[in-house]
Amino acid sequence: MVCQNCGKNLSEGETICDVCGTVAVEQPNNSHNMGELISFSSKISDSAFNSYKNKSIKWAFLFSGILAVIALVGFPVYGNVSGEIDWPNSLFYGMGIGGMFLVIALLQTLKKSFDKTWDGIVVNKDSYTVKERDNGHTSKHTIYKLKIQKDSGGYKKHKWRDIPGVYSYYNIGDKVRHHKGFSFYEKYDKSKDTKIMCAACLSFVDADKDTCPRCKCPLLK
Template identity: 40%
Template sequence: MICSKCGADSGKSIKFCTSCGSPLPQAAQNQPAEPETIVKEPEGNNPLIGFSERINDPAFASYQRQSTAWSFIFAGILAVIVIVGFFIYGQTSSEMDNPQALYIGLGIGGMFLTIALLSTISRMTDKQWDGVVIDKKIEKETRREKDSDGQYRMVRFTVYTVVFKTDQGKILKRANDDNATEYNYFEIGDRVRHHKVLGTLEKYDKSRDSIIFCNACSTLNDINDDKCYRCSCPLLNK
């Protein structure tokens, strides 16, 4: 075969010129054509596949504000009860006088408010992440519990754990004692999104599910429902 570039003669079975290295015409003709790539468009839009835009509904922000407010209200009520209780104790008890009893009450009441504040800060600084379910575990464990007679006994329980790997490579776990609902909801290979502030997970593909978790209050709902029956926030199924 004659090379079209340098004119050198090469054998018929040679694919490239032995002189200049250029492809020979016969070799080019004998090369199999690259297979045609056929891209099939999805038939219709399945609202149960993909991360829902309903997470941006104002109802979620409203729910979060109400949750934060109730957290501080509850902590404030506990703080007032403790402070008043210790003050009365200091006034009526011979074991402790005020202001010592009052100071203890103020300290415990302040602790309740601090816990509410730290919990709120933790939620507000939470970050969104995407990841994949990489493992599921079932483990039998034991713990000590005090019964009604004041006696301690060993109690067996089951821990259901779902393991996630974020797109940044971080390994995260969610475990529940004696509750397999979340364990059964997720399958290995499921792609998920952790929504910041709410701290809840959303599946990318919900097309095979009959239930869905509310991403506000985590209540289980039917997959065909529009809103959560408990908190009325939109379900992420559209």
């Protein structure tokens, strides 16, 4: 097989091009039909996913831009009204905090752009209750943990507190694929699922649908 994006020769069983990271699509002459719900979908290359990514980057910058402006205006105003921070120090605080919001948005975007597609297996799931004491009263919390072993070595761990998130969607032994720039995993075998998780917005959508009604991205199946 040859990489459709950069033309590199891929060896037998190699599903992700190690040069450009493109997911290799099996040629249709590979006649054994395992059913569309048992395979990794090639629909991830649909342009809807790219526009979803670009839109979420724009929103992240707009959001942190608004926070930056609030900090820039808020600190001097607060300093003036309360008399606690002198001018121009209040302006420098505002610039510092405001700049921090923009730097965080920039770092998150950079992190996404360096992300790579990889395959792995769910090796462990765990949920348990913890008791926490603060100010004399005890509260109970449930912790959910998910552990994925990467085919290339190493682990990826996820943890939720009280809200299980996408924890219950995965089972131990599931073969999964992480798609570059997205937070969760496509399951290789979706044949037993009545709902499929949208790779972009993480909504659960009826498995007979083709598109996510919330974000309009195609369902990976």
